[in-house]
Amino acid sequence: MKREQLRHHPAYAALSPDEQLAIDERLEGWHLDAPAVAATTGGVAELDVSDLRFWLASTARRPWAMISLCDQPEQATAIFEGLLAAVPGLADHRERPKLVVLARDMSRALVVADSARREQGFVRDEQLAALCDQIDKLERVEPRWRDESVVAILRVAKLEELANALVDYTRSTRGVQGFLSRVGARVSTKLFDLVHGGLYLATGDAEHEGHYEHGEWTNWTANYRARPAAYLCPSNEDELCGAIAKAPELRVVGGGHSFNDGPLCPGHMISLDAYGRILDIDPNRKIARVQAGIRLRDLNKALWEASLGLPVLGSTDSQSLGGLVATDLHGTGRDAGFLSEQILSLRVIAADGVAQTVRPGDPLFHAAIGAIGTCGVVSEVELQLVDAFHLEKVTQMVDRAHAESSIDGLLRANDHISFYYIGGADEAEAVRVHQWNRTSAPLTPKWEKLKTRNELSDFAVSAFVPGLAKRIADIDEDAWLSDLVAPDSTLVMPGSRGFGRKLFYRHDEIEFGVPFERYQSCLAQILALLSVEEFFSVVEVRFTPDRSQSLIGPGAGRRSAYIELATPLSQDHERVFAKAEEIMREHEGQPHLGKKTNVSAQDMLEIHGDRFVQFQAVRAAQDPGGKFLNAFTQRVLGG
Ligand SMILES: Cc1cc2nc3c(=O)[nH]c(=O)nc-3n(C[C@H](O)[C@H](O)[C@H](O)COP(=O)(O)OP(=O)(O)OC[C@H]3O[C@@H](n4cnc5c(N)ncnc54)[C@H](O)[C@@H]3O)c2cc1C
Known part of the structure; x- marks a missing residue:
């Protein structure tokens, strides 16, 4: 959508002439890209006059940073006004413009956190930590904007649950209770490290890996857990495609060596542990075709025995090949740096259970690499190898x-x-x-x-x-x-x-x-x-x-x-x-x-621009119903 087109939008027409002028100035030099907006929001059609007003009142340069608020503009305004009301005599305050901007940003951050809470059912600790940090900054500028006043404003704005989450978080991280819980966590982690360090010495193997036991899956550090309704370990392509087609919602797991909630799913989790065979090694062409569940250490061992290898690797080898593709593993190097440079083809299974093999140049090939499983399950990888060295x-x-x-x-x-x-x-x-x-x-x-x-x-x-x-x-x-x-x-x-x-x-x-x-x-x-x-x-x-x-x-x-x-x-x-x-x-x-x-998702759009738009188009085709979405992928890539 070009600026001219925005002028015909009903939301724009509903603005006063002064507001329209301000919008025109803000949009100067800015191209409102409809697919980009649609990729991270409900779409341009959702644009409402209150969105445009909110955007004008905020410091955000790009429209979609504001559009994402359109489901709760009243709360954002209530918090904003509550914060301003907490500072009597604001009209004559020396730093009025700065305070207004801070209050806008704070109200936006709180409403965004509450949207996430409603979607996921909880607020992540990282987000609570960032909010506390932002409140600390506010308090340094204006002492009346303390934790308690922000919490009270949230309650008035009917964001009771977010207020409670903030109170619980500050209690557990500050004061005596915070101190005790930090000490407890440190002691237990050090004990854990000591036991595993000892085991490593005794057996040479620490076995830090994601695993499923008694109905629960945990990642390698045991700080992310899920109790999926079904945990499946298919061992052939028919089973794998069938499991994907039938699952109502689904995440696939490899070695559990990621550091976030990407693999978690309350619905179906599929492990490729039984899908890790080497299908073929051609020593003359130096090409291997392998199933994606194979652990890197096992692949490396087999390649070394065949006098072949990969030119560059990351800093550990306990991950699955599929997990490495899904996060675009990088190592470090002058001439080569990524596993993905060596990939000749990928077999990818879409949400409907249909598999296809794609090569460099195909949009799905480039989208699936680094997609954290949202463009389909990577089931096979064909690799160009080098002589062992x-x-x-x-x-x-x-x-x-x-x-x-x-x-x-x-x-x-x-x-x-x-x-x-x-x-x-x-x-x-x-x-x-x-x-x-x-x-x-x-x-x-x-x-x-x-x-x-x-x-x-x-x-x-x-x-x-x-x-x-x-x-x-x-x-x-x-x-x-x-x-x-x-x-x-x-x-x-x-x-x-x-x-x-x-x-x-x-x-x-x-x-x-x-x-x-x-x-x-x-x-x-x-x-x-x-x-x-x-x-x-x-x-x-x-x-x-x-x-x-x-x-x-x-x-x-x-x-x-x-x-x-x-x-x-x-x-x-x-x-x-x-x-x-x-x-x-x-x-x-x-x-x-x-x-x-x-x-x-808005940040990802700003970071990757057109590449993100291309990515979203492939993802929409591979998973139109959002089967591969969980709280993490939804936040990072959008619904
Ligand atoms: C000690 C350590 C060292 C590391 N070193 C590096 C490094 O040097 N360079 C680097 O880039 N990263 C590094 N990482 C990060 C790690 O490589 C990635 O998190 C990788 O995804 C882990 O692979 P995994 O098989 O354990 O995946 P998991 O943790 O099981 O899954 C990671 C993500 O990929 C998805 N996924 C898994 N398998 C598939 C599949 N077959 N198809 C589609 N999606 C899938 C999952 O749903 C999840 O979102 C390191 C991690 C650790 C713990």
Whole structure:
């Protein structure tokens, strides 16, 4: 819809001439794209005069940020007016314009949270944390806008349940009760880590994986759970297609290694654990065709035995191939960075149970990669392989300033590179760098034992003694403490094992891909945030070329750097993750949908633009009735 067309819309005609003029000015240079609006809202037809008025009164530049409120404009207005009424003498207030904008934003955020509550039946902790944060900001500007006054205003606006959720959340996170519940959570997480760390030492296998037991499915960190009405494990295509066709609502699960509620479903959950066979390996053409339930570690093992491999991998190998496709797995690399670069074809089963095989160039191929299962269940993957190779991994503590100023040279000189920053360190001088290069050198004797030893020392420092990790980052990289606790190492390993590490302590992650050119400024702000908040987190930084095959993946459409916060579960992270997300968004960040994120469908449209519109068109064709939607996918991709 062009601006001219909006002028013929009944909602526009109902405005006063002054309001129409204001709308015209606001729309100057803005193209109101009907499919884009329809993708994230009820559609342009739903546009109401109150939407246009709300938009005019808000700071939002784009119309659909306001259209999403059209089902509750009265409450938004009531909260807005309640907030203004709480500040007597506002008309003469020195900072009136700023206060009005803050009140608008707050009322909008509260109504959006309430819409989510009505859809999902609850408000997510991340969203409550972000609201509390916003209320704190309000209070700093105007002391009369306290928690209690916002809660009272919500009650007057008849948003009783949201008010209760806010009260419960603040009680459990602040004051004595909050303190006790935080201590309890930390102790139980540390105990959990200790037991699993011990098991790892004793058996070499921590078995952190999603699983289904006694009617309940849990993810790898056991912090997301569901009791589905049916949990199915089909083992052939007829069964799989039949199960998909019959399910009223459905999510598919792989290794449960994602960090959000994406896999959860109260209806049917389908596991591809019994659908993980290698169908064919052609050593001459270096091509493998496999079922999507296979775990990466099993695929890697079989490929290594056939003297073949994948050129780049992520940091663990417990995921299913389908889960990796569904989140567009990235590793780090100069010339290659994504699993999706190696995919020759995908078999995808739509909501009606019909399967089709698609190749690069087909819109469904690119939509299904990174779609978190909303464009259909990925059931088979055909992969282009390379000859098996040895990989040398060098790990060092290096001078941070030097590493950052010579980043271009470092990236050129190495096949793959990543950094571990220790967030929360005050004046981090040192950073841990990992460099991987293919080599013809023989494998390091006892490489497996040495690899385990390195991972255990990382585990001890990162999960148990964050204070020590901070101290190491704050001192010179050549200091004795650094050499003792984080010694440099060089290992030559099989390419199939060299990228991944065994991560056997529970943690949460948020990760965004940002344009390569902007990553240092984004990283500096993230590290400053962690320092101000005195918040410990490992911050991993990786890089990929512009080669993602996904329409909505974190690295889609550009050369990227990834900034990831990997935070032990014993840290209270919601509030800080929400702030970190704001910083990443300000740096044009694109979320990794296998990890924590607060983005909405509107945000995704702003982030990915035309690619998101194309994605939504494919999704609508594959799943017209919204069978693959759950609370997470609905929030992130729209209904
Ligand atoms: C320790 C650790 C390290 C990680 N390292 C990296 C990394 O280096 N790079 C990176 O990009 N990510 C990384 N991740 C994230 C992880 O790769 C993704 O979350 C991935 O989706 C997990 O795969 P899974 O089989 O466990 O999927 P699940 O957690 O089971 O599912 C993830 C999502 O994909 C959907 N899905 C699963 N299978 C299918 C299918 N067959 N068809 C369609 N949809 C499906 C699910 O519904 C869900 O929404 C890491 C995660 C962990 C825990």
